[in-house]
Amino acid sequence: xxxxxxxxxxxxxxxxxxxxxxxxxxxxxxxxxxxxxxxxxxxxxxxxxxxxxxxxxxxxxxxxxxxxxxxxxxxxxxxxxxxxxxxxxxxxxxxxxxxxxxxxxxxxxxxxxxxxxxxxxxxxxxxxxxxxxxxxxxxxxxxxxxxxxxxxxxxxxxxxxxxxxxxxxxxxxxxxxxxxxxxxxxxxxxxxxxxxxxxxxxxxxxxxxxxxxxxxxxxxxxxxxxxxxxxxxxxxxxxxxxxxxxxxxxxxxxxxxxxxxx
Amino acid sequence: xxxxxxxxxxxxxxxxxxxxxxxxxxxxxxxxxxxxxxxxxxxxxxxxxxxxxxxxxxxxxxxxxxxxxxxxxxxxxxxxxxxxxxxxxxxxxxxxxxxxxxxxxxxxxxxxxxxxxxxxxxxxxxxxxxxxxxxxxxxxxxxxxxxxxxxxxxxxxxxxxxxxxxxxxxxxxxxxxxxxxxxxxxxxxxxxxxxxxxxxxxxxxxxxxxxxxxxxxxxxxxxxxxxxxxxxxxxxxxxxxxxxxxxxxxxxxxxxxxxxxxxxxxxxxxxxxxxxxxxxxxxxxxxxxxxxxxxxxxxxxxxxxxxxxxxxxxxx
Numbered sequence: 286x287x288x289x290x291x292x293x294x295x296x297x298x299x300x301x302x303x304x305x306x307x308x309x310x311x312x313x314x315x316x317x318x319x320x321x322x323x324x325x326x327x328x329x330x331x332x333x334x335x336x337x338x339x340x341x342x343x344x345x346x347x348x349x350x351x352x353x354x355x356x357x358x359x360x361x362x363x364x365x366x367x368x369x370x371x372x373x374x375x376x377x378x379x380x381x382x383x384x385x386x387x388x389x390x391x392x393x394x395x396x397x398x399x400x401x402x403x404x405x406x407x408x409x410x411x412x413x414x415x416x417x418x419x420x421x422x423x424x425x426x427x428x429x430x431x432x433x434x435x436x437x438x439x440x441x442x443x444x445x446x447x448x449x450x451x452x453x454x455x456x457x458x459x460x461x462x463x464x465x466x467x468x469x470x471x472x473x474x475x476x477x478x479x480x481x482x483x484x485x486x487x488x489x490x491x492x493x494x495x496x497x498x499x500x501x502x503x504x505x506x507x508x509x510x511x512x513x514x515x516x517x518x519x520x521x522x523x524x525x526x527x528x529x530x531x532x533x534x535x536x537x538x539x540x541x542x543x544x545x546x547x
Numbered sequence: 548x549x550x551x552x553x554x555x556x557x558x559x560x561x562x563x564x565x566x567x568x569x570x571x572x573x574x575x576x577x578x579x580x581x582x583x584x585x586x587x588x589x590x591x592x593x594x595x596x597x598x599x600x601x602x603x604x605x606x607x608x609x610x611x612x613x614x615x616x617x618x619x620x621x622x623x624x625x626x627x628x629x630x631x632x633x634x635x636x637x638x639x640x641x642x643x644x645x646x647x648x649x650x651x652x653x654x655x656x657x658x659x660x661x662x663x664x665x666x667x668x669x670x671x672x673x674x675x676x677x678x679x680x681x682x683x684x685x686x687x688x689x690x691x692x693x694x695x696x697x698x699x700x701x702x703x704x705x706x707x708x709x710x711x712x713x714x715x716x717x718x719x720x721x722x723x724x725x726x727x728x729x730x731x732x733x734x735x736x737x738x739x740x741x742x743x744x745x746x747x748x749x750x751x752x753x754x755x756x757x758x759x760x761x762x763x764x765x766x767x768x769x770x771x772x773x774x775x776x777x778x779x780x781x782x783x784x785x786x787x788x789x790x791x792x793x794x795x796x797x798x799x800x801x802x803x804x805x806x807x808x809x810x811x812x813x814x815x816x817x818x819x820x821x822x823x824x825x826x827x828x829x830x831x832x833x834x835x836x837x838x839x840x841x842x843x844x845x846x847x848x849x850x851x852x853x854x855x856x857x858x859x860x861x862x863x
Contacts, residue, residue: 438622
């Protein structure tokens with residue numbers, strides 16, 4: 286059965302009105318969650334992912350403890366209400382296990398785990414809504430949550446999905462929705478924008494080798510744009526915390542001065 | 548929810564920075580100016596992971612940074628601090644980084660041979676050796692095998708204690724001691740946790756508030772709020788009363804004290820959610836405000852009342 290929806294129409298617009306290299310609306314929410322050392326909620330359009338980070342803390346199991354570095358423990362839970370077909374995905378689900386493995390391998394070279402021997406860093410990913418690009422949203426949210434928890438990272442990792450449609454192989458589509466993911470071959474790439482290194486390239490379908498290079502280039506550019514937004518969000522939060530602490534400190538000093546006079 | 552509109556810096560500088568490594572050459576004036584300004588104005592600069600701070604030729608890398616391609620690069624989001632040639636980045640939200648001599652409040656997680664494991668909000672559980680606690684029958688007493696067998700009589704899993712950081716092990720885990728009459732098992736109160744950066748190093752971390760409440764500000768962000776114990780009733784050096792020190796039973800606490808403890812706890816929670824560093828004067832002011840405004844202690848945690856409290860204590 287061929288899809289009746291045009292992925293890319295004659296005017297060069299996608300089914301949701303975006304241009305090929307246009308991202309969906311982004312939202313980063315770094316407000317703290319009770320109990321977690323750092324947390325972040327990231328939305329790419331209708332896809333929404335919440336990540337909580339705990340640690341570095343004492344490793345729970347002896348088997349996981351590594352004497353020279355911290356262990357990354359990733360757990361992904363997909364809410365049953367996150368897709369149109371309501372179904373429960375347990376922790377043993379193949380798809381979920383794959384996402385776990387990819388998030389883990391993305392962050393292992395980025396987190397400076399060697400600074401925390403015998404510890405464990407827990408990353409809990411909650412997928413709240415799915416509309417394509419779950420992996421990219423999970424990775425972006427994990428980056429922000431790790432930053433919020435004060436875990437040292439080499440760089441802010443930015444992930445983005447790109448695909449190609451047969452009608453225009455020269456202009457790759459960025460940030461695919463579920464609709465587009467089902468119809469196009471797609472690549473998810475995680476970039477470290479400062480060095481331009483890739484920590485993840487995930488290709489689940491076949492892409493022609495001629496268009497692959499074009500996709501990677503566009504994705505690299507998109508990663509830089511994403512990283513700017515992330516930096517802004519992180520700096521805004523840091524500034525807010527600093528200002529709040531500064532206000533408190535000034536008052537405290539003032540109060541101490543006044544107390545001394547009495 | 549954080550909105551980007553409030554942030555003053557336009558994104559363009561970062562684009563420019565990311566584009567070209569030539570910007571970072573030591574002879575350009577970007578860093579010297581920044582760092583000098585910082586020391587003058589007293590307000591430090593903010594950075595986030597992957598941002599280049601300075602050249603590694605001119606400066607040494609400290610905590611929160613790493614060196615790549617002869618540049619010092621930040622690895623955490625926080626404030627850039629400089630001491631002479633050493634550049635560090637201090638994260639504003641992170642786990643507790645212990646230093647020798649720090650006062651911490653912790654919770655026993657495990658009993659092991661000759662030692663307890665203590666959760667102290669650090670990157671690993673702290674260790675409390677059996678040889679670093681005061682045992683019944685004199686301070687200088689030798690530790691016997693019988694003591695090892697009855698370790699759970701002193702501290703059990705879940706018990707809270709106040710201790711001092713004594714030393715570090717090779718892997719960075721901290722070793723605690725409770726060899727002072729001020730330290731030991733905690734009872735008659737309530738624990739409240741705040742981000743560790745909100746507790747400053749002070750002359751004393753033991754406070755008595757006039758409302759009949761004792762306060763122990765652990766540098767690890769664990770704060771113990773308890774019923775006031777009179778000085779002369781504290782377990783004395785000569786008559787070291789092991790029964791009382793290691794007791795698991797609370798004293799009789801009257802209604803007024805319980806209310807006061809809860810009120811102080813809630814005030815600390817409100818201050819912490821607004822990320823205001825804790826001092827005794829600030830807490831006292833907040834307490835007085837809560838009494839004057841006649842706020843029910845449950846309502847203190849409501850957002851509007853919390854905001855009013857913060858406005859009252861910070862805008863004087």
